[in-house]
Amino acid sequence: xxxxxxxxxxxxxxxxxxxxxxxxxxxxxxxxxxxxxxxxxxxxxxxxxxxxxxxxxxxxxxxxxxxxxxxxxxxxxxxxxxxxxxxxxxxxxxxxxxxxxxxxxxxxxxxxxxxxxxxxxxxxxxxxxxxxxxxxxxxxxxxxxxxxxxxxxxxxxxxxxxxxxxxxxxxxxxxxxxxxxxxxxxxxxxxxxxxxxxxxxxxxxxxxxxxxxxxxxxxxxxxxxxxxxxxxxxxxxxxxxxxxxxxxxxxxxxxxxxxxxxxxxxxxxxxxxxxxxxxxxxxxxxxxxxxxxxxxxxxxxxxxxxxxxxxxxxxxxxxxxxxxxxxxxxxxxxxxxxxxxxxxxxxx
Amino acid sequence: xxxxxxxxxxxxxxxxxxxxxxxxxxxxxxxxxxxxxxxxxxxxxxxxxxxxxxxxxxxxxxxxxxxxxxxxxxxxxxxxxxxxxxxxxxxxxxxxxxxxxxxxxxxxxxxxxxxxxxxxxxxxxxxxxxxxxxxxxxxxxxxxxxxxxxxxxxxxxxxxxxxxxxxxxxxxxxxxxxxxxxxxxxxxxxxxxxxxxxxxxxxxxxxxxxxxxxxxxxxxxxxxxxxxxxxxxxxxxxxxxxxxxxxxxxxxxxxxxxxxxxxxxxxxxxxxxxxxxxxxxxxxxxxxxxxxxxxxxxxxxxxxxxx
Numbered sequence: 199x200x201x202x203x204x205x206x207x208x209x210x211x212x213x214x215x216x217x218x219x220x221x222x223x224x225x226x227x228x229x230x231x232x233x234x235x236x237x238x239x240x241x242x243x244x245x246x247x248x249x250x251x252x253x254x255x256x257x258x259x260x261x262x263x264x265x266x267x268x269x270x271x272x273x274x275x276x277x278x279x280x281x282x283x284x285x286x287x288x289x290x291x292x293x294x295x296x297x298x299x300x301x302x303x304x305x306x307x308x309x310x311x312x313x314x315x316x317x318x319x320x321x322x323x324x325x326x327x328x329x330x331x332x333x334x335x336x337x338x339x340x341x342x343x344x345x346x347x348x349x350x351x352x353x354x355x356x357x358x359x360x361x362x363x364x365x366x367x368x369x370x371x372x373x374x375x376x377x378x379x380x381x382x383x384x385x386x387x388x389x390x391x392x393x394x395x396x397x398x399x400x401x402x403x404x405x406x407x408x409x410x411x412x413x414x415x416x417x418x419x420x421x422x423x424x425x426x427x428x429x430x431x432x433x434x435x436x437x438x439x440x441x442x443x444x445x446x447x448x449x450x451x452x453x454x455x456x457x458x459x460x461x462x463x464x465x466x467x468x469x470x471x472x473x474x475x476x477x478x479x480x481x482x483x484x485x486x487x488x489x490x491x492x493x494x495x496x497x498x499x500x501x502x503x504x505x506x507x508x509x510x511x512x513x514x515x516x517x518x519x520x521x522x523x524x525x526x527x528x529x530x531x532x533x534x535x536x537x538x539x540x541x542x543x544x545x546x
Numbered sequence: 547x548x549x550x551x552x553x554x555x556x557x558x559x560x561x562x563x564x565x566x567x568x569x570x571x572x573x574x575x576x577x578x579x580x581x582x583x584x585x586x587x588x589x590x591x592x593x594x595x596x597x598x599x600x601x602x603x604x605x606x607x608x609x610x611x612x613x614x615x616x617x618x619x620x621x622x623x624x625x626x627x628x629x630x631x632x633x634x635x636x637x638x639x640x641x642x643x644x645x646x647x648x649x650x651x652x653x654x655x656x657x658x659x660x661x662x663x664x665x666x667x668x669x670x671x672x673x674x675x676x677x678x679x680x681x682x683x684x685x686x687x688x689x690x691x692x693x694x695x696x697x698x699x700x701x702x703x704x705x706x707x708x709x710x711x712x713x714x715x716x717x718x719x720x721x722x723x724x725x726x727x728x729x730x731x732x733x734x735x736x737x738x739x740x741x742x743x744x745x746x747x748x749x750x751x752x753x754x755x756x757x758x759x760x761x762x763x764x765x766x767x768x769x770x771x772x773x774x775x776x777x778x779x780x781x782x783x784x785x786x787x788x789x790x791x792x793x794x795x796x797x798x799x800x801x802x803x804x805x806x807x808x809x810x811x812x813x814x815x816x817x818x819x820x821x822x823x824x825x826x827x828x829x830x831x832x833x834x835x836x837x838x839x840x841x842x843x844x845x846x847x848x849x850x851x852x853x
Contacts, residue, residue, distance in 0.1 A: 254654040254748065288644055289749070413796055414806045418747040419739070419754070423789065426553035427796035448659050448744030456670075457549070472659060 245274055245496055246281045248301045248327075250320050251312040253289040255441060257467060258312050261332050261485035265310060268489020272497060291315065298323040308492055311355075314340050314391075321353050328495050328502045331355030332488040333481070335391035335439065337507055346507040354502040356488045358439070358481070360509045364395060367462060367477040368402035370515060371434065374533050375460060380409045382432030384424045384443050384450060386416060392440035395464065399436060410436075421446030425453045435461040437468070444468060451521075458526035466516050470545060474521045475533075479510035487511075514538045518545040552674065554793040558786030559677040560738050561757060563684060565765075565785040566778060567731035568758030573777070574692070575724045576704040577625075580636035582732050582758060584643025585617040586751035589733025591647045594656040594746035603664040607737045613650075614733020615726045617643060622722030647748060654748040663741035684731070685778045692774050700724050701774075732758075760814045761785035767817035788813065 247269070251258055262284075266276065274280040283304070287294035298319035301309055306327045311317035317331035321342050329352055331342055337357050343349040346357075371378060381403060385392050400410045411432050413424035421443055428435065435454055437443045443450075444465070451472040454461035463473035466480045487508055494500040515536045522529045537543050564586060571579035589610035596606035617639060624635035648654070668676055691697045702710035703720040711717055732754070740746040765784020771777035795801060795809045 254648060256653070256655050259653065288648070416807060417749060417752050418745075419743075419750045419752075420806075422743045423550070423553060423557055423792060424796060426550045427793060429549040431797075442749070445655050445747040445749065446743070446745060448657050451659060452744050471657060 244279045244281065245307045246283065246305065247274075247308045247310060247492070248283040248304065248306045249285070249310045249312065250294070250297045250301060250316045251284070251286045252294060252316045253313070253441075254286055255313075255445070257439075257441075257444065257465065257481040258333055260467070260481040261312055261488070262310075264480075264482040264485025264487075265332065265489040265492065266485075267482075268486045269492060272490070272493030274493065274496065287316065294319050295323075302326070307496055310488065310492065317342050317355070325352065327352070329353045329355075330488055330492055330495075330502070332485055333358050335359050336394065339390075343507065348504060349507065350503045352502050354491065354505045354507060356484060356491070356508045356510075358484055358510065359391075359395070360479075360513050363464070363477045363510075363513055364398045365402045366513070366515070367436075367464075367475070368399055368406065368408075370475065370477065370533075370536060371436075371462060372403070372406035372408060374530065374536075375434065378408060378433040378460070380411055380432040381434045381436050381462075382411045382413060382425075382428035383436050383438070384413050384415060384421055384428070384440075385438065386440050386442035387414060388416060389440050389442060392438045392443070395438035395440075399438070415442060415446070418442055418446035422449035422453070425450045429453060429457050429459070433459070435459055437463050437473075439464045447471060447473070455521075455524040460525050460527050461521070469516050469518045469521070472521045472524070473518065474525055474527055475515065475517050477513060477515050479512050479514075483512055484510055514543045516543045516545070520546070550793045550797070551790065554789040555674055555786055556677065556742070557739075558789035559674070559681050559782075560742060561735060561761065561789065562681050562782040562785040563738070564732045564735035564754060565758050565761035565781045566685065566688060567728040567735070568755065569762050569778065569781045570688075570724055570728040570731070572759060572762060573771075574701055574704050575721060575728075577721065577725060578633050578636065579618075579621060579725055579728060580633065580755055581617055581621045581639045581643070581725070581729055582636075582755045583751045583753070584640040584647065585614045585729040585732045586736040586739075586754045587647045587746070587748060588613045588617055588643055588650065588751075589736030590740035590746040590750055591651040591656070591736075591748075592733070593737035593740050594658055595651055597658055597661055597663060597741070598656055603662065603666075603741060607664060607734060610737035611730050611734045614736075615730040617733070618726035618729030619722055621729070622725040625725070626718035626721050644748070651746065651748065656746045657744065658741060658746070659744050664738070665742055681782055685782055689775050689778055696720070696723070756810065757788065760810060760817075761788050763814055764788055764817045767821055 249262060251262060266282065269280060276282050285297040287297055294315055301320060302323040309320055309324050309327050309329045311320040311329060311331045313333045314335065317334050318340055320329055331337065332355055334340060334342065334355065334357055337343050337355065338346060343353055383396055385396055387393055403410050411428065413428050415421050415424045425435065435450060437447065437450065447468050450461060461473045463469055463476045464478060465476060466478045469476050491505060495502065517529065517533065517537060519529060534540065534544065568582060571577045592610040592613045593606040596609055597603055621635050621639040624630045624638065625632050665673065692701060699710060699715040700720045700723065703717045707717045736751065761784040762781050764787050765780035766777065768787065769776065769780035769783055771780050791813055795806065
């Protein structure tokens, strides 16, 4: 027991040292004139970060993991010099508000809010600490910030939509699938981001003379029947970042494989699961990006007021070759050449 | 069209087990049990996590059934021993199950896409017949159980608890048993749905009680419910009809995507209102006939000549 304890302490010390060691040399950049504390003081300084997440959900969990890993890279290790206070509202708006109030009444060095409802509650309540948001589709529409380039308050973060992604994907479909005349979308219209994205997709497809057909759901349990209703009426499936549908996506993958219908998604995780293609990014990377912003605020003295809202920068076409085989798609060289980084983004 | 009809029958059969569970509480026990929204996910979650860890799918189904029985027993205990109002005890159990399901599953969403399930050995054309046999078998077992002494006591509990207590039956125990059995069936349905659609999700049970009630009410309205045998058959058919109606509604061009819930509500309203309208009409017709007869008699007697 004693030995274990000792080894734990030594590892912790080593890790902290390593963390300080791996600090970028150019830490004066953007430090706003504040001199960075000496390493020894830093080893003693401990940070508290509160995280509020609306619901347990694969993409949101990946975002959180990426965030914490970025902090680890930046020398903030949970259990040694970092205390993480993580709460989830389990999808309940009332709990969501209570969590935000709890965070506001505590002493935190930084608050992370994952997904729009959590961010709205936290931004409304927490005034005494810098707030970062992640996995938010439309930060201005959600009234989190007024300006994407100069937020100007105590709030900044990362949006999970790159405005170009949808248009790029629709262009990819139109260019490589000349037979596709109708695209079917399974959608929960109770999700604002799904509605916005479907609208964008509809516009982009209309330019190419392709029609978009919606099949509605209100819950994950309805996804299968909605996808079945599209069979025979559409030539391809598409889904947005619609939490309800993404959680029920296995049912769509099954039908796409059975009926040989090409299936396009809006996030990388779904392609890894068995959709054919998307233009997108990994939620883990998205969280990591926000984690780097957090390190900038905590260790390099940056202020949220002058940190612009980031969007996923690793946008690329992502293909799943196994899914292509299952859905009867011949992957052409033109499709492959659309991928900038074939090593990571062509999934064998 | 054929695809979505086949799919509708398939789903209807799988959800029929859940509807049978709802029938036990709603019609037999006269107990408004909302545990269903939680226990459906419990069944799906248990099955998914076990199958993902390499358990045999049929064993996973049994475990899911067990989980549902337990959840239902808790609701029954709350209501009978804890003297909590029936509606409230179901709601309490439903929200408690959200966290419990999260614990069971370990994550909000478990995919079963590349794993073997109960349905893997079945080729698609045999799926519906096999499911039909399974559901009918469960239905017949339930019928048989409801004809035993214990089953009769259960039915009497819903009809007239005071009377059956005076005969020496313990209504607390019958209530616990009934609610437990109901949620066992619901969880089994959840386990099968999970395996058929390839995933379990923490929110998959939301709105289940409405679907269950809709199936029961539609079935009774169309097929009648004179005996237990007919009533349970009606519930199974009602579940299939409900799915078929939704499949049709999904294909109607002029309906907006957001109208789906309204359609569900309308189906149930029609199923509830139609029988009582028919009754009222029949009574009116009888009344009209009677007054016509009466008028005829009166007219006859008035031709009896003057004094």
